Amino acid sequence: MTRKFHLAFIFNFTPDDWQGPFGTGGSPWDGRFHTEVAQALERACFDYVIVEDKLMVPESYGGTSEAALKQAMVVPKHDPVPLAVAMGLATTRLGIVATLSTLAYPPFMTARLSSTMDSMLGGRFGWNIVTSAEDLAAQNFGLDKLPPRDVRYEMADEYVDVVKELFASWDPDAVVLDRENGVYADHTKVRPIHFRGKYFSVRGPLNTVPSPQHRPAFVQAGASPRGRAFAARNADSIIAIASGPQSMKEFRDDVRRRAAENGRDPDSVKVLFCVTPTLGETEQDAREKQARMVSSPQFIQDILAQVSALTEIDFAQFDLDKPLPQKLTTNGEQGTLDKFQQWGSGKTLRELVIDGAGGLVSSVDLVGTPDQVAERMGEVMEEVGGDGFMITTPLLRLNRRYIAEVTDGLVPALQRRGLTRTAYTPGNTLRQNLAEF
Numbered sequence: 001m002t003r004k005f006h007l008a009f010i011f012n013f014t015p016d017d018w019q020g021p022f023g024t025g026g027s028p029w030d031g032r033f034h035t036e037v038a039q040a041l042e043r044a045c046f047d048y049v050i051v052e053d054k055l056m057v058p059e060s061y062g063g064t065s066e067a068a069l070k071q072a073m074v075v076p077k078h079d080p081v082p083l084a085v086a087m088g089l090a091t092t093r094l095g096i097v098a099t100l101s102t103l104a105y106p107p108f109m110t111a112r113l114s115s116t117m118d119s120m121l122g123g124r125f126g127w128n129i130v131t132s133a134e135d136l137a138a139q140n141f142g143l144d145k146l147p148p149r150d151v152r153y154e155m156a157d158e159y160v161d162v163v164k165e166l167f168a169s170w171d172p173d174a175v176v177l178d179r180e181n182g183v184y185a186d187h188t189k190v191r192p193i194h195f196r197g198k199y200f201s202v203r204g205p206l207n208t209v210p211s212p213q214h215r216p217a218f219v220q221a222g223a224s225p226r227g228r229a230f231a232a233r234n235a236d237s238i239i240a241i242a243s244g245p246q247s248m249k250e251f252r253d254d255v256r257r258r259a260a261e262n263g264r265d266p267d268s269v270k271v272l273f274c275v276t277p278t279l280g281e282t283e284q285d286a287r288e289k290q291a292r293m294v295s296s297p298q299f300i301q302d303i304l305a306q307v308s309a310l311t312e313i314d315f316a317q318f319d320l321d322k323p324l325p326q327k328l329t330t331n332g333e334q335g336t337l338d339k340f341q342q343w344g345s346g347k348t349l350r351e352l353v354i355d356g357a358g359g360l361v362s363s364v365d366l367v368g369t370p371d372q373v374a375e376r377m378g379e380v381m382e383e384v385g386g387d388g389f390m391i392t393t394p395l396l397r398l399n400r401r402y403i404a405e406v407t408d409g410l411v412p413a414l415q416r417r418g419l420t421r422t423a424y425t426p427g428n429t430l431r432q433n434l435a436e437f
Helices: 032-043 066-070 080-089 107-120 135-141 149-167 225-234 245-261 283-294 297-311 334-341 349-355 370-384 400-416 430-435
Strands: 006-012 048-052 095-101 125-130 175-178 183-185 217-220 237-240 270-275 388-391
Touching: 006 032, 006 237, 006 270, 006 400, 032 048, 032 080, 032 400, 048 080, 048 125, 048 217, 066 297, 080 095, 080 107, 095 107, 095 217, 095 430, 107 125, 107 149, 149 225, 217 225, 217 430, 225 245, 237 245, 245 270, 245 370, 283 297, 297 334, 297 349, 370 400
Parallel strands: 006 048, 006 388, 048 095, 095 125, 125 217, 217 237, 237 270, 270 388
Antiparallel strands: 175 183
16 A cells, blocks of 8 residues: 655745756845745645744854855745745645744744734734754854754743644634624633733733634754654654664654653644655766765855854864764754764764755755656655655755656656655635645
8 A cells, every 4th residue: 555645845935046057046035936936846746845944144164154155055035924925825725834932932923923924824824833943143142152952942842832822822622703682703702811821921921813824834843862752642644854864764753652651642633754855857867966965065065154153062073084073962963963973973074964965954865857856755755654844955955846856747747656645625714734644
């Protein structure tokens, strides 16, 4: 029996592949290019698109912001919410997921914004829950440095509890629209939550009507043990990075076990593994394309600037042609760091960068023709057990050619094999689409 799986796509509201021949030239700030990408993903029946976000100008690589700004690595990055509105209004079935940090948004504002978005998009909104992992971001919100990772996740667990209670502060049938008696909403079905926790105090109730999903889909990426526990407790869909099918299976089995321990149905938690396919007309064409990309000195610097920004470790200090001198740790994105450094492999820093050919987000090697890559994706899902893939681009940079290769080349090859949907189920919300198989 063919195992059907889910597809999602992740990108930033940043310059596209601005130096390449298939970019827009680096000026996508009216949102039209990203909106066209969303429309292409909808034609290919993706479950959702997610707009990633960061809240700072990196200064980790080389101790300055030069590399980040010179190459547009992580910055400039515009707010994902207005883009999510534009993409949502230009589509009708695709899920639209925006990143909202528990560091930056008070719980009431996240709940209110999410409820509004879900109503505007007819039940297609999702919240990508992040705690933010950079001290530079913390310093933009009145803190000297981030709390330790475990504390951030403890705060985030309470934050999600508050937001859930706010969504529940209106009963589903609170809006009665009784024109005859002049009653819009039944006041007995709207109530304060009077939440007082260790970190947050919120009176409530929410001042928006219940949205089609009542709460949006929750998306989260947690790689550390504490991050996995948070995701298993809260997320409808988990973004994961692993190293090959066995590692992918171990990750999925672990979070499903954790979900069951939290009283959840493990099948309600969809784990999507990040991959960056390299597609060509022939396998040789695809492999030569990948080799050209990863051998470029600029690509190597871009990867190091990116991983420096994510981990707040200055990789400019290390010799490219020697192994890292010690196992590195961070209060930032430890999962990304562990995936990158492959401690104990003996590889040089240059080799680690080349291994990260997809821009640090390739859980399995997918290089070849659309048919070859589609076949491999099906084999991997059979081995892993489900649930799907989060497709992205090298260094999270979009270009029109890559989008066409995925939506008009790879996805039809997947559909021909019965691996992905060929149409959306009428009337489904984002959460219902995720629960469909």
